[in-house]
Amino acid sequence: MIEFIKDIDLGFKIPTPDKTIKVAITGMSRSGKTVFLTSIINQLIANDKLPYLNDKLGRTFVARLLPPDSIYMRFDYYNKLKALRSENPRWPKSTKAVSKTTIQLEFKSEYGFLENQIINLELIDYPGEWLLDLAMLDMSYQEWSEFIINLAKEHARADFSKEWLMDIKQHSLYKKGDTFEIEEQLFDLYSEYLKSLYYHGFSFMQPGRFIEPGDMKDDPLLLFCPLPTPSGLVEEDSIYSNFQKRYESYVSEVAKRLYLEHFQTFDSQVVLVDLVKTLNEGEAVFEDMHLALKSILKTFTYGSNNVFSKFFDMKIDHVLFAATKADHIPVSAHESYMNLLSEMIWDIKKELDVKHIDTEVTIFSAVKSTQFVKAMLEGAEVDCVRGIVEDEEEPSTHFPGTLPADYKDPNFWKNADFNFQTFKPISFPPRDSNAVEHIRMDRLIYSLLKDRV
C-alpha cells in the first residue's frame, strides 16, 4: 500500500515549504569555531563520511553552500579550503567578526507527487567573549566591581592582576579632577591583566570586548574598569563616576543590542569548548573554564524567568556543549573526555538550578589530524597520538597523559601531567566529493537537525 502511494504521479508536484534552522556557534577565541564551520560545509557537501547522520535521517540529501545574503561578514569557505587543500596545509587565520554561512540541504522526496524538501541550515559564529559580557547585565557597576576585584585577588590570578590592583590605590578615585590620563592608565593596566589571563589559557574575562573588541576597538564607551566600592561620597566627574556611567552605557547599549541582534531567534546554540588547552594549563585554568561556562549557560536563561524578560524574549531550547579537538585524545580515552565535559555541565546546571534548558554534551574533532597508535613508555604499552607537530616537518608520536574517569577524584590534579601538542592539519582531499577525516562530526550534525527535518 505504502509503496503504491509513493509512486503516485499527479502530473504536477505538491510543493513542500522551505524550512530554516538557525544555529549559533560560539566558543572562546581559538576554541575551533572557524575550523568547525569549514569542516561542516566540507562534510555536508561531500556526504561521504557521515554514516551516523545518514542512517538516522533515513533520507538522502544534497548540500550546497548559498551565496552570502546579509549584514554579517561572509565566511570565506573557498579561501580556507584552498589553504587546507594545499600540499602544506595551514589552519585558517583567526577572524574576529560575526560571520554567517547558509548551507542548503535538499532532501529527496520519498513520494513521486511531492517536491523535494529544502532546509536552509544557517550557521552564525560569534565570539564567546561577547557572550560573557551578557552576564554583566545582571550586575550594577558596584556589584560587578566587587566581584571582579575579589576574583582578581585569587591565587591563580594574583600575579597577573598585581600591577593594576596596586595602581588603583595610587589615585583619588572619588573626587572630581583632571581624570582622563589616569582613566586611560587604569584601563590599560586592566586590559593588560585580561590579556595575560588570555595568554595563559583562562576563559573567564569581563568585559570580553576588551579581548575581542570587534568593531568597538578604541570606542570611548569601553574606557572603564572595576574600582573599589566607595565608603563615602562620589563626586560627579570623578573617575569612579565616569567609569560607572560608561559601564552602564556599555552594558545597556552594547550587550542589549548584541542580544537583540544576534541571540533572539536561534533554534540551537552550540558552545565549543577547548578542554585540551585547559587540561594542558592545569587546575586553575580548568576551574576557570567552569566559571566561564556557568556564566554562558546563565545568559541562555535570560528571557525565561528574570528581570530581562522585558527586554529579551529569547528562546533557546537546545544548547549543545561540544569539546573540540578530540584528535588530541587517544580513542581509548574518548569516553573519559566526554565524561569530563558532561560532569562539568551537570554541576553547572545544578548550581544554576536550570532544568528547563535542554543541554547536550558531545566531543568531536572537525579535522582529524592525528593517528591513534600504541607505543612503549617506560616498559609499558600506552595509547598515543601521532601527527605533525606545528613547526615540524615529520610526524612524531606523543603520549598526552592519562585522563581520569572521574575529574572530581581528589588525586586527579595531583597526578595530572598533560602534554598535548598542537598539530598541523592534514590535507583536505582535492575534490568536493571527498571530505576530510573527522571524529563524530556526523553525530554533532545530527544533533542540530534532529526533530527539525
Ligand SMILES: Nc1nc2c(ncn2[C@@H]2O[C@H](COP(=O)(O)OP(=O)(O)O)[C@@H](O)[C@H]2O)c(=O)[nH]1
Ligand atoms: N588537531 C586539531 N586542531 C584543531 C581542530 N580545530 C581547531 N584546531 C586548532 O585550534 C586552532 C583555532 O581554531 P579556530 O577554528 O581558528 O578557532 P576560533 O578562534 O574559535 O575560530 C586552529 O588553528 C588549530 O590549531 C581540530 O579538529 N583538530
Ligand SMILES: [Mg+2]
Ligand atoms: Mg574564528
